[in-house]
Amino acid sequence: GAGVSQTPSNKVTEKGKYVELRCDPISGHTALYWYRQSLGQGPEFLIYFQGTGAADDSGLPNDRFFAVRPEGSVSTLKIQRTERGDSAVYLCASSLTNQNTGELFFGEGSRLTVL
Amino acid sequence: AQSVTQPDIHITVSEGASLELRCNYSYGATPYLFWYVQSPGQGLQLLLKYFSGDTLVQGIKGFEAEFKRSQSSFNLRKPSVHWSDAAEYFCAVAYGGSQGNLIFGKGTKLSVKP
Secondary structure (H helix, E strand, O other): OOOOEEEOOEEEEOOOOOEEEEEEOOOOOOEEEEEEEOOOOOOEEEEEEEOOEEEEOOOOOOOOEEEEOOOOOOEEEEEOOOOHHHOEEEEEEEEOOOOOOOOOEEOOOEEEEEO | OOEEEOOOOEEEEEOOOOEEEOOEEEOOOOOEEEEEEEOOOOOOEEEEEEOOOOOEEEOHHHOEEEEEHHHOEEEEEEOOOOHHHOEEEEEEEEOOOOOOOEEEOOOEEEEEEO
16 A cells, blocks of 8 residues: 555454554555554654564563564554553554654554553 | 653644744754644654754745754744644654654644634
8 A cells, every 4th residue: 555554443442352453564664663642642652673673662661562573564563461551542654764864654543442 | 861842732823824833852962853743534744854954944835843952942833824734743853773763742733713
C-alpha cells in the first residue's frame, strides 16, 4: 500500500488477555517505530527497529510488552496480561533512513481498550 | 532530561487570522526539531523540520517555524488560517544516539471559527 497500515484499527479486550497489534510499513522503509498515545498526551516512544533487529527498546514500559519484525518488514507488537492502563492508541511509523533527520510516516493507529 | 513543552492545550482562531503555536524544548545539545499535525481519522503528518542552518524553516500547507536557541523555542506560525487547519499540532525533538526516538509535546488543539 501507499502508507503505513495498522490492524486492527480498534481492539477491545478484557484485563489479563493477550493482544497482538500489526504494522505494515511503507515498502522499502528499513526503519520502523512503535509509539503509544494516551488520551490527552503526545505520542510516547516504545521501540525502534532497523531491519529485523530492535535497535532501541528503551521505551517499552515493562516485560509484558514485546515487539518483533522477523523479516524486516511487517512488525507485531505483543502485549501480555493486559491491564486497564494499557488502553491507548498504538502508533506505528516507518522511515526510509535511520537517521534523526529522516521523516517518519505514521499509520492511523490501533486503538486498544482494556476493560 | 529532554522534554518538550507546548503551553497551550487549546487555541481558537478565526478563519483568515494569523496563528502562532508555542513550543519550548529542553535539550543539552543542538536538537532536531519537528512539527507534526494530527487530523481526525488520519495519521500524524510532518509539517516541517529543523536540523541546522537557516533558523526560519518553511513547511507544507503554508506553515513556517522559527528556531530560537536563546529561548529554546520552535514556534509554529501561519499568516492566514484556513478552516481545514483545524487539527491537533505536536512539536517534537529528536536527539542523537537514539535514532528515530522522538519526544513529543502534549499537543495543541486548534479550532477555527468561521
